Amino acid sequence: MDGQVLQCVKDQNGNHVVQKVIEKVEPPRLQFIIDSFITDKADSVCSLAKHPYGCRVIQRVLEHCSEEQKRPVLEHLHSNIDDLVLDQYGNYVIQHVIEHGSPSDRDRIVDAIKGDVLKHAQHKFASNVIEKCLTHGICLL
Template identity: 30%
Template sequence: MVAVWYKQLFTNGAPEEAKMIFDGIIEQISELMVDPFGKYLVQKLLQKCDGQQMMHIICEITKLPGQLIQVACDMHGSFVVRKMINRINTPAEAYMIVSSLSPGAVTLMMDAHGSYLAQRCLEKLSPQNKKFLLDAAIKYCFGLARGCHSCRILNLCIDNANEDQRDELLYNITSRSSALDLSRHQYGNYVIQHILGLKVMWATDNILDQLEGHNGYLSMQQCSSNVVEKCIKAAQQPRRLKIIQDLINYPKLHHLLHDMYGNYVIQTALRQCENDTLCAALIGAIEEHAASLRKNVYGKRILSTIRCLKC
């Protein structure tokens, strides 16, 4: 409650009283930032302080290596540091904060609270000042794509990168076997879906190349089934037809048609197939299992989609 009283005094008191409060708490500023009540006082300081005081605050919270990272990964501290990012007015302020955050870029992106600061940096900082996050994303993209919080930040890095940075990110994520592994991952699949949505055809083709021959069993997994659906929608017609042919030739098509995830992939394939011959082949392959599909809740959905297409 003392912090609340100080906040009121700092807001409504005389200038000399505000200065006295500032001088009295500046050495404990880091502790106040992570305090559930103290954070509101620091927020008020950031709103009211002049340029010299702002620099004094930044110097205090960055004087120890890793100190700002620790504050930024705290539930209360993250809130205050985000306010500080909004308040940056000079290159010197930006340089000091970025220099202190840079060694812990990956830690920030993977942390529940730090990830929100990483997002704020991507949104508010200049291209040069947010480069530390993009460099970390390029280097550690596979691990970040598999993180609960960092997968979202990785997608934001892709969106906020310049063309060269974006291409390097997309190449690292979609090269070798990364795309196949991430498609099956509970968080990585969101990154692959995001890339498919960008409609960068060379990156899409890299993903399609890796998933080729695997689309059948991927369609029966919760995470990767969404990726296969996205592939069908994002691929150009020749590649889309190849995916559909992959599904028709899948040895366990019977299981795929009755599957709680696979049925959605089949429905998408039916709606997206623009080749009459292949569409007829797909429908024919499905109708071979019509008797059992009529007795299955997921199979009924596929048969209903076929009826709609024939109308």
């Protein structure tokens, strides 16, 4: 798979293989997957987070990889919160961080969106992020 990760992640069937590899293989052996997301010059983390299959793979990374592996992925996500919250698939990744992420990662998301709660609450995709915050008892005021 090394060298073909992004192609597999964006494939209707290949993404399931990558997800299963992430779920079943110990994190140290998954570094080549993380590297393929981070070293791409086109900001693959955010483009994958906005992809119908890539968003699922990013969520598996956040669930199963080590903190050291997740941190660069999270940093890319944090630097693009405004764009991802409004995206059809990116909003799922942000919701996933709210539900499963560390308190500091949740706080960074809340800090980024709390100034535009009304705008986000009225948006087709961003409203899902607002709802996730509220269902998890996160104050947006």
